[in-house]
Amino acid sequence: MADKNEPEEIRDVIIIGGGIIGCFTAWHLAQQGQRVLLLEQFNHIPHSWGSSAGESRCIRKAYIEEGYSELMKKAYEMWTDFENMTQNKFLWKTGMLLVDKGDGRNVKPVKDKLDELGYPNTTYSSEDLRKHFPTINFKDHIGLFDHDGGVLDVHNIFKSLLLLIDKLGGKIQTGVKVQNICPGTEVTLTTNRGKYRAKKVVLTTGPWTADITKSLELSLPLRVKAATVWFWKEKKFGSYSLDTGFPVFADYNIESWNDFIYAVPCYEYPNMLKLHMHHTIEHSIHPDYRDAQVGEAVAKITKKLTAYVREHFPYLEEEPSIVQRCMTTVSYDS
Ligand SMILES: Cc1cc2nc3c(=O)[nH]c(=O)nc-3n(C[C@H](O)[C@H](O)[C@H](O)COP(=O)(O)OP(=O)(O)OC[C@H]3O[C@@H](n4cnc5c(N)ncnc54)[C@H](O)[C@@H]3O)c2cc1C
Secondary structure, eight states, X not given: OOOSSSOOOOEEEEEEOOSHHHHXXXXXXXXXXXXXXXXXXXXXXXXXXSTTOSSEEEEOXXXXXXXXXXXXXXXXXXXXXXXXXXXXXXXEEOOEEEEEETTOTTTHHHHHHHHHTTOOEEEEOHHHHHHHOTTSOOSSEEEEEETTOEEEEHHHXXXXXXXXXXXXXXXXXXXXXXXXXXXXXXXXXXXXXXXXEEEXXXXXXXXXXXXXXXXXXOOOXXXXXXXXXXXXXXXXXXXXXXXXXXXXXXXXOOSSGGGOEEXXXXXXXXXXXXXXXXXXXXXOOOGGGTTTTOHHHHHHHHHHHHHHHHHHOTTBOSSOSEEEEEXXXXXXXX
C-alpha cells in the first residue's frame, strides 16, 4: 500500500484492474523486464463482480464475426505455450457443436471460414447428430463441429498468473480503487489508499472503463450490460459433462442475436451444464449496481431458456439450479 507520508516507489507500469486482461498484461510486461504494479479495487483476485467472473470460458475457431477466426490461430498457439511453460492443462478440447435448421444459412459462412483457414471441422446431417450426440433432442437440425473448440479453466489460469507475476517481481495490491488519473511525464494516481506514481499506466478496467476515463476528460461511448448464466443439473450424471466429452454447444437457428443460446460443459459444478443467452438485457447498467433493475428481464429470459432446455436437453432437470450474474461492455455500434 502507498504510505501517505512516504513517496511510493515509482513503477515502470501500473496496470489498473485485476481481471483476466489485467493479469495477463501484468505478466507479459513483467516478462519484458518492466517493474509492474497491478491495482485491483476488490479485495480478491479473482472475484465474482467483473466480466471475468466464473470458472469456465469457451474457446473456439468457429466465428461468424469478421476477423475472429483468423485471430484464433495465434490465440491457440499462445495457450499451448502458456500450458507448456506452466506445466498445466488449462484448455480442455471438447470440440464445439453449432446447429442450424433448413439450409443452414447461419452456419454456412462459419464453415466456409473454417475451410478457408484449414481448421478441422465436420458437417453432420440430422441422423448423424442423433447418433453422435444422443443426449440432445434434435429435430430437423444440421450440425457443424469445430474440432478445436473447448473450455478454458479460468480459475486455475488466474492462480498460475498470480504466481508468475510474483515470481518475476511484479507487485499486486488488492482493495485499491483508483479514483483519478493525472497524466504527465510521470502519471499520478489518486486512490482510496493514497497516491501512486508510474512512468506508464495501462487501463484494464473492463466495465468500469467509462468511469475511470472521465478523470482524463475522455467520454468513451461504452455501454455496460448485465449478463446472466444459468447452471442446470443433470438428471443422469455425466450426460453433459467435460469428463464424458460433451462439446460446447451453440444454436445458430435464430432470427436475432438476442435469441442466441449456447451451453458449456463446465469446471464450476461437475454435474451441471452452464447455459447462456446472448445480449439478453438491453438496458445499460452501472457496474457498481450490477444486480439492480434486471430482475424482471432475467425472469423473462429464464422462462424462454427453460422451455428451450426442456425441448432439447432431456437429461437436465426441469428448472435451473444456480443463476449467476456477469457483465459485458459494448460499444454503441455493437
Ligand atoms: C456471461 C459471460 C460469458 C462469457 N463467455 C466467454 C467465453 O465463453 N469465452 C470468452 O473468450 N470470453 C467470454 N466472455 C468474455 C470474457 O469473460 C471477458 O472478455 C473478460 O473476462 C474481460 O476481462 P477484463 O479483465 O477486461 O474485465 P474484468 O474481469 O471486468 O476486469 C476489470 C477489473 O478492473 C477492476 N477495476 C475497475 N475499475 C477499477 C479502478 N478504478 N481501480 C482498481 N480496479 C478497478 C475491476 O474490479 C475488475 O476486477 C464472457 C463474458 C460474460 C459476461
